[in-house]
Amino acid sequence: MRDWGDMDVLDLARMQFGVTTVYHFLFVPVTIGLSLLVAILQTLWRTTRKTAYLRATKFWGKLFLINIAMGVVTGIVQEFQFGMNWSAYSRFVGDVFGAPLAFEALVAFFLESTFIGVWIFGWDRLKPGLHLAAIWLVAIGGLASAYFILAANAFMQNPVGYQLNETAGRAELTSFGAVLSNPVALAAFPHTIFASWLTAGTIVIAVSGYHFMHRRDLDVHRPAMRLGILTTLVGGLGLVLSGDSLGKVMTATQPMKMAAAEALYQTTYNAPFSVLTIGSLDGSRGTPIIEIPGLLSFLATGSFNGEVQGINDLNAQYQALYGPGEYAPYIPLTYWSFRAMIGFGMLAVAMAVIVWWCTRRGRMPEHRLFWPVAMWMAATPFLANSAGWIFTEMGRQPWVVFSLYETSEAVSPRVGVPTVAISFIGFTLVYLVLAVVALKLFLKYAKAGPPDAEGALATSSPSDEPDQPMAFAY
Amino acid sequence: MDLTTIWFIAIAVLFTGYFILEGFDFGVGMLLPVLGREERERRALINTIGPVWDGNEVWVITAGGAMFAAFPHWYASLFSGFYLLLFAILVGLIVRGTAFEYRGKGDTDRWRRNWDRCLIAGSAVPAFCWGVVVANLVRGVPLDANFDYTGSIWGLLNGYALLGGLTTLLLFATHGAYFLHLRTTGDLAERARATGLRLGAATAVPALAFLVWTQAAHGNWTTLVLIVLAVMALLAGLALDYTGRGGWAFAATALTIGLASAALFCALWPNVLPSTSDAANSLTHENAAATQKTLGIMTWAAVIFLPLILLYQGWTYWVFRQRVIVERIPVA
Numbered sequence: 171m172r173d174w175g176d177m178d179v180l181d182l183a184r185m186q187f188g189v190t191t192v193y194h195f196l197f198v199p200v201t202i203g204l205s206l207l208v209a210i211l212q213t214l215w216r217t218t219r220k221t222a223y224l225r226a227t228k229f230w231g232k233l234f235l236i237n238i239a240m241g242v243v244t245g246i247v248q249e250f251q252f253g254m255n256w257s258a259y260s261r262f263v264g265d266v267f268g269a270p271l272a273f274e275a276l277v278a279f280f281l282e283s284t285f286i287g288v289w290i291f292g293w294d295r296l297k298p299g300l301h302l303a304a305i306w307l308v309a310i311g312g313l314a315s316a317y318f319i320l321a322a323n324a325f326m327q328n329p330v331g332y333q334l335n336e337t338a339g340r341a342e343l344t345s346f347g348a349v350l351s352n353p354v355a356l357a358a359f360p361h362t363i364f365a366s367w368l369t370a371g372t373i374v375i376a377v378s379g380y381h382f383m384h385r386r387d388l389d390v391h392r393p394a395m396r397l398g399i400l401t402t403l404v405g406g407l408g409l410v411l412s413g414d415s416l417g418k419v420m421t422a423t424q425p426m427k428m429a430a431a432e433a434l435y436q437t438t439y440n441a442p443f444s445v446l447t448i449g450s451l452d453g454s455r456g457t458p459i460i461e462i463p464g465l466l467s468f469l470a471t472g473s474f475n476g477e478v479q480g481i482n483d484l485n486a487q488y489q490a491l492y493g494p495g496e497y498a499p500y501i502p503l504t505y506w507s508f509r510a511m512i513g514f515g516m517l518a519v520a521m522a523v524i525v526w527w528c529t530r531r532g533r534m535p536e537h538r539l540f541w542p543v544a545m546w547m548a549a550t551p552f553l554a555n556s557a558g559w560i561f562t563e564m565g566r567q568p569w570v571v572f573s574l575y576e577t578s579e580a581v582s583p584r585v586g587v588p589t590v591a592i593s594f595i596g597f598t599l600v601y602l603v604l605a606v607v608a609l610k611l612f613l614k615y616a617k618a619g620p621p622d623a624e625g626a627l628a629t630s631s632p633s634d635e636p637d638q639p640m641a642f643a644y
Numbered sequence: 645m646d647l648t649t650i651w652f653i654a655i656a657v658l659f660t661g662y663f664i665l666e667g668f669d670f671g672v673g674m675l676l677p678v679l680g681r682e683e684r685e686r687r688a689l690i691n692t693i694g695p696v697w698d699g700n701e702v703w704v705i706t707a708g709g710a711m712f713a714a715f716p717h718w719y720a721s722l723f724s725g726f727y728l729l730l731f732a733i734l735v736g737l738i739v740r741g742t743a744f745e746y747r748g749k750g751d752t753d754r755w756r757r758n759w760d761r762c763l764i765a766g767s768a769v770p771a772f773c774w775g776v777v778v779a780n781l782v783r784g785v786p787l788d789a790n791f792d793y794t795g796s797i798w799g800l801l802n803g804y805a806l807l808g809g810l811t812t813l814l815l816f817a818t819h820g821a822y823f824l825h826l827r828t829t830g831d832l833a834e835r836a837r838a839t840g841l842r843l844g845a846a847t848a849v850p851a852l853a854f855l856v857w858t859q860a861a862h863g864n865w866t867t868l869v870l871i872v873l874a875v876m877a878l879l880a881g882l883a884l885d886y887t888g889r890g891g892w893a894f895a896a897t898a899l900t901i902g903l904a905s906a907a908l909f910c911a912l913w914p915n916v917l918p919s920t921s922d923a924a925n926s927l928t929h930e931n932a933a934a935t936q937k938t939l940g941i942m943t944w945a946a947v948i949f950l951p952l953i954l955l956y957q958g959w960t961y962w963v964f965r966q967r968v969i970v971e972r973i974p975v976a
Contacts, residue, residue, distance in 0.1 A: 235745060236745065236746070236749070239741060239742055239744070239745035239746065240742070242698065242741060243737065243738040243741040243742055244738070245705075246701075246704075246705060246734060246737055246738070247734055247738070249705055249708050249709060249712075250708060250723060250730055250734060252712065252719075252723075253708075253712065253719045253720050253722065253723025253724055254723045254724055254727050254730060254731070255724070257720035257721065257723065257724035257792065258720075260712065260716055260719055260720040260723075261716050261717055261720045261791075263716075264712055264713065264715075264716020264717075264719060264720065264934060265713075265716060265934040265935050265938050266938075267712075268709065268710075268711075268712035268713030268714070268716060268719070268934065268938070269713045269938055269941060269942060271709040271712055271713065272706070272709035272710045272712065272713040272714075272942060272945070273709075273945055274709065275702060275705045275706035275708075275709040275710070276706055276709075276710075276945055276946065276949040276950070276953070277945070277949060279702050279705060279706075280699065280702045280706070280949075280953045280957070281956075283698040283699045283701065283702045284698070284699035284702070284953075284956055284957055284960055285956075286698060287694070287695040287696055287697075287698050287699055287960060288695065288960055288963065290694070290695065291694055291695040291964060292695075292963065295963055295964065296963065340716070342935045342937070342938075343934075343935060343937050343938045343941075344937070346937075346938075346941050582720075582724040582727075582792070583790065583792055584724065584725075584788070584792040584793060584794060585724055585727055586796075589727050589728060589797075592728065592731065593727070593728075593731045596731065596735060597734075597735075600735060600738060600739070604738075604742060607742075607746065608746075611746060611749055611750075614749075615749070640691065640968075640972050640973060640974065643687055643691050643694070643748070643973050643974055644687065644690045644691055644694045644744055644745075644747060644748045
């Protein structure tokens with residue numbers, strides 16, 4: 171990293187993209203996961219008529235809304251900053267990349283944003299079945315939204331369905347079907363959704379755990395805890411399977427990223443996977459602490475003896491193809507973010523297994539540190555999600571669109587340092603304040619617990635009484 | 645009609661829809677300190693738009709996404725060129741969206757007062773900046789051969805654009821007042837009516853000046869007709885509000901915004917961002933456009949989904965059609 175005084179527009183634009191995107195994605199998986207869990211809880215209430223499920227729906231619904239507000243407002247920045255900071259990129263890819271973004275808004279985001287309003291305010295205005303449909307539409311909108319965004323991102327990892335128009339200087343769409351069925355998107359979508367389930371499940375465990383610790387409202391929190399554990403475990407298992415297929419797609423489409431994940435410099439058969447390395451990662455003095463023989467070959471190719479191409483060979487290949495230059499990403503970052511992603515994800519799964527074991531058949535863990543530790547573990551999926559995206563995006567460098575367009579060319583050519591600095595600092599400060607506020611509110615309402623049965627029921631059916639207070643008001 | 649023309653119209657429709665819908669949201673936000681004299685009244689005001697503001701905001705996200713896909717150069721030049729204006733709009737929308745959801749979840753007066761400030765500023769700043777953005781679009785900016793804006797933020801804060809900003813600021817506030825007149829009851833509705841009347845009169849002056857300036861500098865026969873109709877609609881809104889017909893007054897300002905926005909896009913046509921430095925560098929609906937292939941796919945998506953969106957958004961307005969009564973707001 172150079173001196174702060176030497177920052178150019180490219181550095182600032184990249185930092186802004188990193189900060190705003192990682193921040194946005196703190197809230198996205200929670201939204202995707204919790205919308206589904208709230209929809210399930212409300213469905214359970216409609217089918218079983220047990221008030222505990224209604225109270226759980228209201229309780230988790232509120233926490234869901236605190237989170238989704240952040241996701242929505244930070245999402246707008248994502249769409250605008252391509253044009254603001256990356257105008258050259260936008261001109262180059264707009265014909266291909268813009269369509270999935272437009273589809274996301276038309277197909278998914280309208281649905282999600284309209285029906286979230288219907289769900290929030292509709293408790294006493296709609297027939298129960300219709301009101302239930304609203305939260306399911308929100309959940310479906312979130313899923314569809316994720317797919318289109320991942321399809322757009324997949325084009326940056328593995329450009330398909332386009333041809334280069336040299337005269338116009340841009341990539342032009344030849345097959346929208348190919349863009350939407352990009353193998354990277356097909357593998358990244360389940361991976362992202364499972365990560366969202368892991369994230370939401372872990373939060374449900376942590377929040378329910380707080381109330382287990384205080385032995386409060388267990389009739390509400392016990393079923394939620396079971397649902398949370400199940401969601402975390404399904405998410406964890408899905409992450410392993412989808413991560414495996416994503417790894418193989420990545421090896422096929424971006425072999426450099428796989429080599430960078432292991433800091434593997436020489437092409438190797440039966441390549442090992444190092445859990446940790448001390449020393450440097452520049453290929454000269456690294457000392458792996460624990461190595462699992464053949465695992466990297468297996469992750470990359472499906473065979474323990476498979477060939478994994480090394481950074482040096484790939485660099486030479488790319489130099490022959492694309493001209494002189496350095497085609498490896500920053501290795502320490504890819505190496506450690508890959509491990510952080512896997513490690514923190516596995517911690518979350520381990521925690522879910524332990525909590526399941528210790529609470530099985532009505533048991534209650536007695537150690538005073540059990541629940542506090544479980545609650546702190548709620549941070550792990552966020553660390554894993556952030557590390558995963560940092561790995562994916564930094565591992566693609568120096569390209570913004572792999573093999574087509576370098577990040578250094580992509581930045582807005584006429585936007586000056588002060589302008590980008592103002593927006594970078596501005597967004598960072600606003601986001602910091604909002605992070606504190608959102609976390610405080612989340613904790614406050616998580617601790618407050620669900621409404622009592624009377625309160626939950628009073629505001630949960632259609633009413634035309636003119637004098638009755640609104641069931642929900644901002 | 646060729647696809648680039650269709651998509652020029654589609655983008656114009658999306659922005660116009662956005663200004664009509666979020667226009668009254670912005671208005672309600674700006675009128676919070678004027679009409680909300682005590683806590684329950686402020687909550688009543690916010691709840692008139694509570695169920696719909698988020699859906700309204702998606703119009704601009706769709707407009708942005710559609711512009712990116714259908715006119716990549718327009719999107720790139722506009723967003724990188726009008727950078728700080730869009731930054732201000734974004735910060736406004738962020739604090740405003742958060743305020744809706746978080747304001748009622750705190751305990752102290754200070755908490756609510758701070759979020760009220762976010763709501764007011766987060767409504768007023770975008771309402772003003774969108775006017776500045778659209779006026780500069782019509783007026784044109786210096787562009788180089790790559791269609792990149794060569795000026796600075798100061799070049800965007802010219803007299804015509806600032807007048808445009810003042811017009812949208814006041815027009816959206818008026819639109820919001822008429823909306824509140826329609827959506828509240830009793831004393832609050834009456835004060836909304838009276839405020840709407842004053843605001844409407846205050847809007848007429850800059851709006852007339854801005855539209856006449858637009859006609860004189862960038863107009864043609866079509867814009868003339870649209871501008872005359874827009875001014876008539878604005879005056880009709882005033883008269884309707886005066887006679888207590890809140891719903892019709894609101895329809896009139898919706899029409900005013902729609903007609904004025906249509907006039908501005910007609911004044912822009914066939915350019916999408918004219919260059920004031922060298923006419924050869926102007927972005928038009930043709931040289932800014934995506935390929936026929938992309939435009940064709942986008943057209944199918946719009947034909948299928950836009951009617952659907954209008955249907956379900958329209959339905960939500962029907963579901964929440966009841967007026968908000970201050971006495972029905974639960975005491976916090």
